[in-house]
Amino acid sequence: MQNKIVEAMPLTVRRAIELIGLYFLGMIIIAGQDILAPLILAFFLAIMLLPLYRWLRRRKLPDMLAIGLSLLALIIAVGLLVWFFSAQLTNLMSDFPVIKQNVRLHLNTFSQWISERFGYSTAKQTALITDQNEKLMNVATGWAQGAASSITGILVFVGLLPIYIFLLLYYKNLLIRFIFLWFPKPDHAKVEEAVRESEIIIKSYLGGLLIQIAYITVLLGGILLVIGIKHAILIGAIFALLNLIPYVGALIGNLIGVLITLSSSQELWPILAVLGTIAFVQFLDNNILMPRIVGSKVRINALATIVGVILAGALAGISGMFLSLPIIAVLKIVFDRSESLRQWGVLLGDERPRQSPMRLPILRQKSRKVQDALKRQNDIEPTDPKQVDEKRQAKDDGAGRKEGEL
Template identity: 60%
Template sequence: MYPMPLTVKRSIELLGLFLLATLILVGKAVIMPLLIAFFMTIILLPVYRFLLKRKLPESVAILLSIGLMIVTGVGVVWFFSAQISKLLSDFPHIKQTILLHSKQVSNWLSERTQYSTQQQGQFFHQQSAKLLNSAGAMLSGALVSISSVFVLLGLLPIYVFLLLFYKNLLLRFVFLWFPVAHHDQVEEALRETETIIKSYLIGLLIQIAFIVVILGGALEILGVPHALLLGIILAFLNLIPYVGIFAGTLICVLIILASSPDLLPIVELIGVVVVVHFLDQNILRPRVVGSKVKINAFSSIVGVVIGGHLAGIAGMFLSLPVIAILKLIFERTTMFAQWGVLLGDERPTQSPMQRPELRVNESINPLNTNEPQ
């Protein structure tokens, strides 16, 4: 068999990327719940195997594992709802604080611009009318989103049950894709994929707990209003690489502005966020997350942006583990080895323009290729 021309291979790669993106964009309503269920299944595998070793029937072990997942999820939702309830119970004070800040801003603008208080009020009412005109569309969109969440919550336990119940069938399906000569490499890749995903997701849970306890506790000691709620918001948004910490800080600043007439809590918040984020990025994350998923910052940011565009918030959260799996697969193929190099964090200290040996990747462990080695 003649080797495939390089231009044809590159064309197939680009076409495959385009078709994959199109598939995700069109079928994200089906793909994203399955992907979330897949990651949840990986997390539950140790519990499932532990119960099987205790001689429990397979179905019972699966149901108990899913029950643990549901109880944990309900606990997290209850804790977050309790913090939201405290914020809502403070609504009269929040309303007064917002009016106070609005008056201060209005006076500042009147002193430094040509717009009077009456003109500012007229502009505000005009913008409010425009906002109310689009409220119907926003409300319908919110209802669709809420219904999608309920559908996901209903499907997720079913998907997890079926993935655990038919895991041997799915594994056999994967092995049948490859020649027998490469089954050892396939087994190694599958085991490493499970280890990476499990370690990465457990590391994220540790990271969330660290930020909630340390950041929320520090803000509580400093007397910042709604400290635990701010810690929860920052902990979960911090899961979105590089972008989440800024979005979370902005939301927390707005909550403090609505809850306190003073600016000191904002300064305290920013100071605590800087310290906790430094500890998280330089001490915790490299040990519990970064050591498992070695992806460079450029690929991470681009992956988050693409994931958000293709699948919304869920795509942003799942972008890094998906990239980690792709990198693992790419590194074990000949045809896609260069993509594994692009996603990795092994940055050459010298330029391939001066070092010809850097132009060749000699660490390829092929899975499925008919090219001459």
């Protein structure tokens, strides 16, 4: 009945409703980001804990105990991560006198370069800095107030996470029933497929990210340590975490790596060594390691990724940037299984046609067969068991398609 009502609407009305829905969704995210961010993160973490929870349930443990033990394992893992960073930051702070001396040396060198290059004397530079002191103090005060409120928000965030995770695991069957009741019975097969595939994608993606953090920290930190860079492990760990934010995080990670190296050394070659090592590790990560670990079950195109990260950052801050990619992946799964929203799935995906829709009219359609053909053409692995069998059968039969032939 709902599908018939939607199909009876004029196309312009349906598109207008979609755009209005996107607008109100953005307003809801802005207004409720303090509530939604921990809830969404808790949802992803609960999905990651499902294998451990199910394993404990198969050992005949009570439901509450299985959830509690799964949550305890997560708390221990996070505690070890916090301890690791605390130890690295303590090591950095112990070198504060050397850092202060190196920063002063670099600033003097930079000031001398400006004086020689632009004829702006050191005295004028000092006067300019003195004039800006009051503004800098006002900015620093604002940052301090913002940091205090941020710390409060972080404490609330961390406090809510275990509660949300526990309740999501405890009421998971109720929530799944709620999802099914939103849709008419003929659509339940698609809903089940979307739910199962979303779980696979989330576990594959987030599990791959955990492995990625570990090997980038070890690989980058180990190489820098062998070269002789101070605080190498800290640089590797910071870059590994920031690399979770697509594109933007890598740039910030490079900048922080350079700043830590500058403050720890009076020479120029360590900076070049850090940048070269980061570039080498990124090449291995992007082209060899990460594709093999995460796979290619759902691929988001670079344009959608960059816009999604920036938009999520504008709507929900840093937490939104970290959560943007898995949310986009889940949205793509939902869009691909909805007749009325499939064009949004095409916009987000990486199933790039080799021929223009201007030349091949079949590419202008929302046909599922066309979508599956484009996935095969772009070597995107299916997650549904039936699609996996079809792909294997197609390979066995030698059913390769020519370029542009759908």
